[in-house]
Amino acid sequence: MSTPSFSFAPIELPESASRLRTEVREFLAAEQKAGNFTPGAAGWSRVDPEFSRHLGARGWLGMTWPKKYGGHERTALERYVVIEELLVAGAPMRGHWAADRQLGPLLLEFGSEEQRQRYLPEIAAGRCLVAIGLSEPDSGSDLAAIRTKATKVDGGWRVEGRKIWTSLAHRAQVTSLFVRTEPKGENRHAGVSRFLVDMSSPGITVRPIINMTGEHDFNEVIFDDLFVPDDMVVGAVGGAWSQMGKDLAYERSAPDRWLACHDLLLQTIDRVGPKPDIAQSEALGRLVAHLWTLQNMSLSIAGMLEAGANPNVEASIVKDLGTRYDQEIPQIARTLVPEHMRGDPAHQRFEESLRHNLLFAPAVTIRGGTTEILRNTIARALGLR
Numbered sequence: 051m052s053t054p055s056f057s058f059a060p061i062e063l064p065e066s067a068s069r070l071r072t073e074v075r076e077f078l079a080a081e082q083k084a085g086n087f088t089p090g091a092a093g094w095s096r097v098d099p100e101f102s103r104h105l106g107a108r109g110w111l112g113m114t115w116p117k118k119y120g121g122h123e124r125t126a127l128e129r130y131v132v133i134e135e136l137l138v139a140g141a142p143m144r145g146h147w148a149a150d151r152q153l154g155p156l157l158l159e160f161g162s163e164e165q166r167q168r169y170l171p172e173i174a175a176g177r178c179l180v181a182i183g184l185s186e187p188d189s190g191s192d193l194a195a196i197r198t199k200a201t202k203v204d205g206g207w208r209v210e211g212r213k214i215w216t217s218l219a220h221r222a223q224v225t226s227l228f229v230r231t232e233p234k235g236e237n238r239h240a241g242v243s244r245f246l247v248d249m250s251s252p253g254i255t256v257r258p259i260i261n262m263t264g265e266h267d268f269n270e271v272i273f274d275d276l277f278v279p280d281d282m283v284v285g286a287v288g289g290a291w292s293q294m295g296k297d298l299a300y301e302r303s304a305p306d307r308w309l310a311c312h313d314l315l316l317q318t319i320d321r322v323g324p325k326p327d328i329a330q331s332e333a334l335g336r337l338v339a340h341l342w343t344l345q346n347m348s349l350s351i352a353g354m355l356e357a358g359a360n361p362n363v364e365a366s367i368v369k370d371l372g373t374r375y376d377q378e379i380p381q382i383a384r385t386l387v388p389e390h391m392r393g394d395p396a397h398q399r400f401e402e403s404l405r406h407n408l409l410f411a412p413a414v415t416i417r418g419g420t421t422e423i424l425r426n427t428i429a430r431a432l433g434l435r
């Protein structure tokens with residue numbers, strides 16, 4: 051068996067990052083006081099375009115990007131601190147999330163100069179909501195099986211096909227779309243390209259899918275004779291597979307993968323009160339120990355990204371552990387604060403948080419790569435497959 055090929059080096063946050071943490075906390079307190087957001091059960095996963103623009107104006111989107119693209123040339127560790135504080139506060143982040151975290155870094159690495167100049171300043175200003183069109187009815191984990199097809203025409207491509215579970219496609223200005231530009235051959239991963247699709251183009255139908263919490267978050271998206279100009283292909287035609295990497299590491303290891311239920315954890319600690327019994331102390335102590343560990347692992351990945359590494363395996367481990375942690379919190383909260391303790395209005399926020407997180411729990415094992423797929427990645431790195 052080969053030697054395990056992953057590691058989590060401890061990271062010491064620099065003084066500048068700690069100062070920034072204080073600055074973010076002050077900003078969030080002022081935003082809350084001004085009524086610009088209220089923390090709620092759905093926490094960071096709400097869309098608030100105005101709040102996204104406020105963050106852009108503070109320089110907290112596109113933080114690590116070059117200034118010439120609207121970025122701020124700050125470090126991955128500073129970016130980490132800002133994101134962690136926003137998540138803990140339950141600030142609405144979905145309006146800029148995929149743009150800032152996935153599409154921006156992707157365009158910096160693989161996009162054309164024109165694409166960078168067109169999209170990056172908009173993303174950094176909090177003015178661009180991006181959807182990610184990967185999954186199809188018969189292809190989720192196995193992305194190479196996609197059937198959405200693009201055919202070459204004069205000046206661009208004609209797209210036909212159907213995507214599913216496309217988060218926020220109904221509000222997005224742009225979708226980062228995976229399409230097959232060549233029929234599947236022996237190399238299943240060849241012939242897949244990534245297009246930037248302007249969602250106001252003719253030939254796109256977005257149909258809502260209501261999730262278990264009752265919210266309209268994801269969609270089915272149908273492309274019927276959609277025209278995508280040549281200059282909206284990201285990187286080489288047929289080369290989308292080789293672009294997968296760091297954007298997945300960002301997606302899988304960021305603190306949202308283990309802070310989704312943070313509001314519920316805090317509410318539970320509040321409801322249990324200052325004199326927990328042994329069982330309550332043990333259960334809450336265990337959760338807080340997990341929280342500390344996940345924070346340090348996630349921070350370590352931010353350090354690796356800062357050093358230019360591609361910590362895909364470490365990110366898969368964080369996502370797997372974070373998923374289990376996020377699913378444990380509602381189950382433990384439910385037993386620590388039993389129903390007969392929840393009647394009075396003081397418990398309303400706890401009740402809402404519990405309901406939301408119980409109903410959302412199954413989704414966390416699926417979005418951003420299912421648990422089994424992540425474990426396949428980890429097993430390969432351990433030489434077990």
Ligand SMILES: Cc1cc2nc3c(=O)[nH]c(=O)nc-3n(C[C@H](O)[C@H](O)[C@H](O)COP(=O)(O)OP(=O)(O)OC[C@H]3O[C@@H](n4cnc5c(N)ncnc54)[C@H](O)[C@@H]3O)c2cc1C
Pocket residue numbers: 181182183184185186187188189190191192214215216217218268413414416417418419420421422423426
């Ligand atoms: C909240 C949420 C938001 C989402 N947002 C988006 C989005 O914005 N854009 C987008 O494109 N998609 C999105 N998705 C879709 C998500 O990425 C897919 O659902 C996911 O990739 C799984 O694909 P699938 O549903 O087709 O399941 P399948 O791939 O069919 O998997 C079914 C089961 O089989 C297991 N399995 C599959 N292959 C293997 C294997 N090789 N080894 C072991 N087990 C395996 C899986 O782990 C799973 O348990 C979202 C999903 C959720 C829940």
